[in-house]
Amino acid sequence: MKKKITFFVCLMGIALLFPVCKPPMQTAIIQKSPTVSPILYSTLYQQYAAEYRALCFQAYNIADFRLNEATRRASARPMAIVLDIDETILDNIPYEAEAIKGNFGYPEGWAEWMEQANAEPLAGAVDFLNRAKGLGVECFYVSNRKEIFKEATIQNLNEKGFPFADEAHVILRSSSNEKQTRRNEIAKKYDIIMLIGDNLGDFDGIFEEVSAKERMDAVNSNSRFFGSHWIVLPNAVYGNWVDVLPGYNSKLKEPELSDSLKQHLKGFRK
Template sequence: MSHRLPAALAAAFLLAGCTAQSVKAPPSTVRPPAASAPAPAGTLPDDNLNAVAWSQTALEHDLIYLQTYRDAEARLLAAVADPNWDALPKDDRVAPAKGLKPAIVLDIDETVLDNTPYQARLIKSGGEFNEADWAAWCKEQRARALPGVVEFTQFAARHGIAVIYISNRAKDLDEVTLANLRQEGLPVAGPEAFLGLGTFVEDCEQIGSEKGCRRQLVSRKYRVLMQFGDQIGDFVTVLANNAEGRQKAMAPYTGWIGSRWFVLPNPTYGAWEPALFNNDWTAPREERRRQKIQSLRFD
């Protein structure tokens, strides 16, 4: 169901990479020119342009997704066979996993569905994310499945593994989201397969948009074999969204990367960005951009 990379084409590229020496691209394709035209007076360059262009057009992007989901599929049945295998953080495992039905847990946006057309629209209009436009995009049900995910989730479903989607799409977008997933060929067992933002979880205090309570809800019914996402918060609760807090949240679980947790690339948005400007979205765009530049390494 890749919208950019048919399976035969992916195979051809992968085979070529194994059998032939790579050909260096002309210098102009691997580094920017020495000088570029300045932006019009009063207009800042759009920080998201290259990120969205890469996500939509770079073959490397599609190959990363294919590689990730194919690798997960190759490991999945071994995870099912190991009764001690569980991919939930210890704080989210609130019921014993032994004897529970196996499941995989996936984020939706930029993990399962591609929303870069929405990001491209923002670049074209010069606007920024807002809930109304985002909801309108979701209701169009035009997001396409990312490479490899349909084949992987269908493989899981065929082997009796529940496919659960935990997303920060608002709960009132559940019907259009489930319809979008189904039309792209993703297995959806029913409304309970989608745990959106606003899902009530008894005896659990929701922290902002963190997914911990919903992972705890899943833990009451399932032994989670694998988790997939494009943000650290898709896997574990991040209490402080800064460099130190993000490192601290992930540190106990780095050994799970590539076996229980599978992280996908998203340079277009995510918690990593506001961590660079103290999570202050009220700051003017110019100030946010200045702080992002200040965060760069120059040696």
């Protein structure tokens, strides 16, 4: 028995000494960034977090409140609501999920997803827009989906119960990504009472083609419009906010992309 204890104590001693002798390579491997998609958690958030669904309801509940307010006052022109489509009224996160699982990126697989025309509505969107229609307010869908997907988009919107899902009200991207020109055309005939989107470019041209800091400054100086004339849906998976992130470079692959982005995290230690 005594022999066994002595042997065990020796083993413990060796074990305690061992970390000193560990090859430095092992530490380096552990510290290396894991090769996971940077959008894994945000994709899961939008598919599984009840908070995400609650935020969608919240956005459309506020929109409904503003709709009631707007339709109580008189307007010389017919009233309209202008909305984005993707991650504003339709959920495209299954495409992002498929891209993570298959290790591919946009535009691969996008046409296949569009042609299925089976994206689900975001929580609260269909009821809200049908209420708007019932109050005599038209809805225009201004999206940067390509024209070639117009038929599939109209079919998707129709089958999910959205009003005004037709040629005249679904306005897709023909040449430029900017949406202000298309909104200006609508504003010539309609009183636009509300804009709804998940990307700041869905609200005003001042947010297009500008840096992360300029976007933030523009949000600060227009804070009064959020929740009144502009209704924002959350989207942590993609958007122009990603393109302007410091350290972001679409040509980088993992883990280099995550390493580049990490350089710009704002911690608290000097």
